[in-house]
Amino acid sequence: MAMTYAELVFIPSPGMGHLISMVEMAKLLVDRDPCLSATVLVMKLPIDSEVDLYTKSLATSVAATRIRFVHLPRVNTDTKISSGNFLTHFMESNKPHVKQAVANLADSTGSTRRFAGFVNDMFCTTMIDLADEFGVPSYVFFTSSTAFLGLMLHLQSLQDEQHVDITKFKDSVAELDFPSFRNPLPAKVLPSVVLAKEAVQPFLEHAKRIRAIKGIIINTFDELEPHALGSLADLGAPMVYPVGPILNLKGETKKKADGGCRGGDIIEWLDKQPPSSVVFLCFGSGGSFSVDQVKEMACALERSGHHFLWSLRRPPPKGKFDLPHDYMDPAEVLPEGFLDRTAGVGKVIGWAPQAAVLAHSAIGGFVSHCGWNSTLESIWFGVAVATWPLYAEQQFNAFELVVELGLAVEIKMDYRRDFRMESDFVVTAEEIEGGIRKLMEDVGSERRKEVKEVSEKSRRALVEGGSSYLSLGRLIEDIWNNVP
Numbered sequence: 063m064a065m066t067y068a069e070l071v072f073i074p075s076p077g078m079g080h081l082i083s084m085v086e087m088a089k090l091l092v093d094r095d096p097c098l099s100a101t102v103l104v105m106k107l108p109i110d111s112e113v114d115l116y117t118k119s120l121a122t123s124v125a126a127t128r129i130r131f132v133h134l135p136r137v138n139t140d141t142k143i144s145s146g147n148f149l150t151h152f153m154e155s156n157k158p159h160v161k162q163a164v165a166n167l168a169d170s171t172g173s174t175r176r177f178a179g180f181v182n183d184m185f186c187t188t189m190i191d192l193a194d195e196f197g198v199p200s201y202v203f204f205t206s207s208t209a210f211l212g213l214m215l216h217l218q219s220l221q222d223e224q225h226v227d228i229t230k231f232k233d234s235v236a237e238l239d240f241p242s243f244r245n246p247l248p249a250k251v252l253p254s255v256v257l258a259k260e261a262v263q264p265f266l267e268h269a270k271r272i273r274a275i276k277g278i279i280i281n282t283f284d285e286l287e288p289h290a291l292g293s294l295a296d297l298g299a300p301m302v303y304p305v306g307p308i309l310n311l312k313g314e315t316k317k318k319a320d321g322g323c324r325g326g327d328i329i330e331w332l333d334k335q336p337p338s339s340v341v342f343l344c345f346g347s348g349g350s351f352s353v354d355q356v357k358e359m360a361c362a363l364e365r366s367g368h369h370f371l372w373s374l375r376r377p378p379p380k381g382k383f384d385l386p387h388d389y390m391d392p393a394e395v396l397p398e399g400f401l402d403r404t405a406g407v408g409k410v411i412g413w414a415p416q417a418a419v420l421a422h423s424a425i426g427g428f429v430s431h432c433g434w435n436s437t438l439e440s441i442w443f444g445v446a447v448a449t450w451p452l453y454a455e456q457q458f459n460a461f462e463l464v465v466e467l468g469l470a471v472e473i474k475m476d477y478r479r480d481f482r483m484e485s486d487f488v489v490t491a492e493e494i495e496g497g498i499r500k501l502m503e504d505v506g507s508e509r510r511k512e513v514k515e516v517s518e519k520s521r522r523a524l525v526e527g528g529s530s531y532l533s534l535g536r537l538i539e540d541i542w543n544n545v546p
Contacts, residue, residue, distance in 0.1 A: 164177075184272070252458065303537040340369040348385060427501040430449065431450060468512055
């Protein structure tokens with residue numbers, strides 16, 4: 063009897079952080095079950111990104127033999143990318159292209175190869191309508207924390223069932239009770255998207271749609287967020303599959319003009335530093351600061367006396383929505399003489415190979431924006447974090463790390479550098495230095511022990527018999543049980 067093969071369509075959000083983790087999720091599935099294959103539909107934002115470079119680098123990898131990429135035509139939307147409604151309009155504009163790509167795929171399947179369903183990113187829930195049209199089940203891949211999923215579901219209930227205006231919490235000093243947290247959550251760390259009137263409704267529509275799908279695949283693991291996972295059933299969530307940490311630990315996508323990989327000089331520098339001596343400052347693909355803030359950071363690093371590796375990037379021009387770029391000469395924004403005075407202990411760089419840096423024995427602490435992918439990487443490598451969130455749900459993640467889980471120290475939890483709203487204060491050198499000292503000098507503390515223990519648990523979760531390994535098995539079983 064001929065084997066039956068099943069094909070899943072993956073629809074990631076167009077940002078690199080979402081795309082990479084969804085591809086890693088697809089790899090997990092096809093590596094685990096040789097009868098599964100994946101087609102990833104790649105939507106393109108109207109700003110420069112490294113999506114093409116990344117997908118080409120995967121094309122030659124062994125893991126990608128049953129993962130193929132379909133690049134959808136770039137769409138023109140007249141909605142500004144900085145608008146609260148941009149993502150909604152962007153997804154709707156891409157829907158016809160997604161439908162055509164899926165129709166082509168469905169036509170190419172036969173009696174031994176079945177179209178099994180959609181796996182949609184957490185911000186691509188509008189594509190659930192297409193899955194219904196094709197008569198296949200939908201799953202959502204949630205690239206943030208379980209606690210954040212709980213927040214979305216709870217806020218949607220507050221708005222739709224109790225008629226609470228969520229945006230009233232903007233500038234509020236209230237502390238709020240959320241089922242996915244044991245501790246009260248300060249309103250000041252709610253994500254900007256739920257505090258902006260033009261953005262909150264489209265955002266909470268995702269939560270409404272998520273309630274109606276087949277299952278939620280979450281990039282987390284049982285041992286990290288037991289309380290949050292336990293709260294989801296009462297919040298009306300469908301079946302949940304925690305399968306993380308899903309990480310791209312080998313992902314080198316940056317190429318030099320001569321074809322080599324960037325980052326080698328950074329690792330060489332780290333090789334010369336004492337174990338656990340270096341504080342690493344890195345703020346993700348969208349992280350940048352004003353000149354005034356950069357000077358305060360430099361002053362703090364110099365005064366702390368600690369070895370440092372600082373990924374410093376130029377903000378996009380004011381009013382232009384784009385990603386930061388490397389400085390041609392960082393000295394132009396640093397205090398005069400800073401690079402000379404710190405030459406023996408520090409290194410200022412542009413882009414950083416973050417996973418490779420965090421894996422290095424010289425790293426003793428990580429000043430982070432608290433993006434969820436970066437959070438999971440720091441946990442995986444057992445590196446303690448000082449939180450400095452910038453945008454998206456990072457303030458919320460910082461609170462979870464510091465207060466709820468006790469895995470991090472705080473530099474600033476409510477700082478925002480977000481196109482929807484921005485902090486009007488500069489974090490002082492004294493505050494930054496205090497956070498760095500607390501991060502680097504609490505060797506032997508309960509926090510550091512907890513970080514190491516959770517790191518070990520993150521690795522055990524993925525091996526045979528681990529919590530995420532078993533959860534992935536249940537997901538695969540559910541996929542096969544629901545193949546049309």
